[in-house]
Amino acid sequence: MLTCSDFRKQASPANRMNQIRAFFWSVIPFLKCLEGSLSIGVYVRYPRLMYERYPRLMYVVVGISTIISALDIAKFLFVLCRFVLAPLAVLIFLAYKFWKTRITIDAVEKFLRMQQMIGPMRYTYTDIIAVTSHFKDKLGQGGYGSVYKGVLLPGDFHIAVKMLESNSNCHGEDFMSEVSTIGRIHHVNVVRLVGFCSEEMRRALVYEYMPQGSLDKYIFSAEKSFSWDKLIEIALGIARGINYLHQGCEMQILHFDIKPHNILLDSNFVPKVADFGLAKLYPRDKSFVPSRALRGTVGYIAPEMISRSFGVISSKSDVYSFGMLLLEMAGGRRNADPNAPNSSQAYYPSWVYDRLTEQEVCEISPVADMHELERKLCIVGLWCIQMKSHDRPAMSEVIEMLEGGFDGLQMPSRPFFCDDEHTAVPDSYPLLSELTEISEEDEISDSYVSRIL
Template sequence: MHPAETLPLLPFVLLLLLACILPSLSDAENYYRYTDCAPKNYTCRTMNFTVGYPFQIGTDRPDYCRYPGYYLTCTDDVLLINIDDGMKPFQVKNIDYGNHLLTLVDPNFAATTCPLPNYNFTINTTIFDYNDRNTMMIIYNCSTPQTSLPAASIYSIPCAEEMSGQYYYYRLNDEDSAFGNCVTVSPVFVQISAANLFIHGNLSFEDVMNEGFMLRWTAGKGWCSDCVSSGGNCGYNTVARDQQTCYCPNGTAIRNCTTGTVDSSKMRKRIEVFIGIGSGLFVCLCLIVFVLKCKKSRDILFCWKKKSKTSLCVESFIQKYGSLNTKWYKYSEVKRMTKSFTDKLGKGGYGTVYKGSLPNGHPVAVKMLTESKGNGEEFINEVASISRTSHVNIVRLLGFCLDGSKRALIYDFMPNGSLERFNFTDRSQIESTLGWNKLFEIVVGVARGLEYLHRGCNTRIVHFDIKPHNILLDQDFCPKISDFGLAKLCTSKESIISLIGARGTIGYIAPEVFSRNFGVVSSKSDVYSYGMMVLEMVGGRKNLDVTTTSSSETYFPHYLYKNINQYCVEACGDNGEAIEIVRKMILVALWCIQTMPDDRPSMSRVVNMLEGDISDLQLPPKP
């Protein structure tokens, strides 16, 4: 045999040698991972805390020691965690590893003597769960004192009165209607134990708010405790992400360590030997690559890389969800179409959006998903859901990128952005930019899009995150429903959806999604979110000023039941056509936000109500 013909065989001989030695090298690597993933103590200001799985602070814990999404920072001597990309991080007051609980509080509360919350936030339900140790506190703003209130259910907030001259009260649930001349300020989660202490006079209102609320983290639930009790350290398998990985002194186990350990001194000697062997093999490989210049040899080497992790991931994805009508792009192509991500359009809960263009010049919006968000469920949901749709009121997915850790979704570009950019409390902006007729067309368009998702697809889709931020507007202000990251797919025969944990945005979540005591979760949950969004569009509820005393600026459903005619006139002046449009939208929205799902109309019925005669609409029962 000619010597040149033997050269291509050398890499395979070395591969056989590596196959014999790699199991021992793997033991050595696992020993290092066991020590790397041990919990470490830190100090942030006066707070001493332990960072263990699934958390990370700074860059001293490798990827295999923490779960994506649980990133802690010590900023200005305050320990913080980000649970919503749309808001500032929350302060971490306590980490309870035994019960998997975080105690969180808005750090802005620490800078005020009477914290009155007024915000909506979304938690990433793939890594956090709401907790039954919390209760919802409903706060009311009243222009006069409420002297006849039952003391057993309504409680005064003295500090707020001293600050603003208004009268503030709260109750721990909202079963009764609003009272007197009061309007709802904002719902907020607090701990049940702290609220009870306040009721009995043992805590001030400020103390209750600064006690915060609790969230339960889901990563490692159940198995991580087994791992620690068996002598191991919990870890994260970056390839098989759902695998319950436990690093032990003598190797890697699933869920918990096996009995027996390897002496650390012997392990260190094995590591030194294997490092020497590995270095020698590496030098040999470098020499062989340098010598092998023939085309045949290069082809053999390149074949080793033919099946990358990315291609295998794409094959698995496509096999699971069938043939897709969208194009798969490489990350390099996405980078070219966005000109290296130079034109940023905005940032949402699951990624950043950039403007770009396809090779044919067609403008697109490219959403780069945050790598640390969950295990890819949002990406798979969005591609799988939206690839099944074709409707004028559903945003069109033109392609996706799944290239290693890089994930992107490529949509038609919407030049008028989202509904969120419009300040609905500014009536002059509505009249000059949209007008009540155009606003009504948007409301009808969103209803038709939801009707299509609930009934028009072969596979029914429940969106679970309808809000102004997720309604995009094209050049003609035609609405397009977007962001299917929280969507659920179900067959056309299913009417009830199995759902673990709440999902969506507080302020738009249907009651049954948060608590099953209100009923089953179904497409009626989208109907509720739609109704809350329409009320916000008509009345500007989200931009409420908690110190205002003008009822025309403080719109809420309870106010409308008594003052719907007055409000329509305040909003539209003497424009009779606009008054009829606003009244119709309010009546339909009030039907949509009924507390019990069975009392809400379907989206098909909503479309008929909007397109029908207003004389056929009656004021619904007050929830």
């Protein structure tokens, strides 16, 4: 007796498809047999009549059977792609990614083994966890990763550990650049790289800790300020550090990102040039570098980094950035300030240039309230930011200018695009609008962290 379940099985689509398939595949041999019987004269009355009356019946049956077979083949191919080819493609892709990552890791590992013989100490990831007390004291978060405070024993030597995120530098170029450049430098005005860590994709840079933070915390704050003598001393220290990078090493090191965020101060407020993520090594006898070195921060990047019509990219590009830094130290403000009370003061270099040049032609000096050392910083800064790179002094000459007296300094030519009568700056300095494609570092509440990340 048929039950309800038996009826459902018989009425199911899969069962009906099997029945149709069985029917048509059984009819074809029957017709062929019938055709053979007719050809030898076997008398089969009714099938012969049906065959003569419907001669195309066999072709219809064969066509339907072919369609059913095609559906079976399509179903087979679908199952093959879904359960065989798709997993195989995924496995091949994962194997390729692993192979590519393995090559990158091996290249970095080979470089670091060579660096370990001549450079800073290499730490294991377990060491990093220990010196930071399981990353307990976090200084901040930035684009490259997180910075943690740590202590090296014995001696209670304080350090700052920059943990690089795995997706922030997938190929390891910036990591190797910073280890190779700063790892071989020993100068009082350049931050010291104590060590590094590289295990698979976990990478860290270990620096000496700078308790006073970065320079911008002091020059842009009304509460924290230096005397003019101290500012000159800090400016000289920065200049000596940059000059050492350019001339004191076997290979000249171009920083490409000189700005207040990247100048750290130790416990005695001795300045140290830091953050070599964008730095590049070039032979000392090479007067210019490739244009692909276009990197930096808006407001400090040299014009030739944007257009070769201003000159070639060279060590003078760092001189330009240093000049913008000097002007900010002298003015105690950002060079570009759209919120300035007077539109003529929106761009500080243009405004201070006009004040200094008017002093030479007016009996009543418009800069009478300016300190002599302030004017020295401004004039040296204006020399450094000349638009043509060949018009700027070298860092060794900048040091001589800062060490010398004020009376020997001469005013440079106007170093920016504006007419002689109007110095409203946002429109007169078109490079600012051309630099919008260059990414500026994320602002971080702690100024020390915003430098080191």
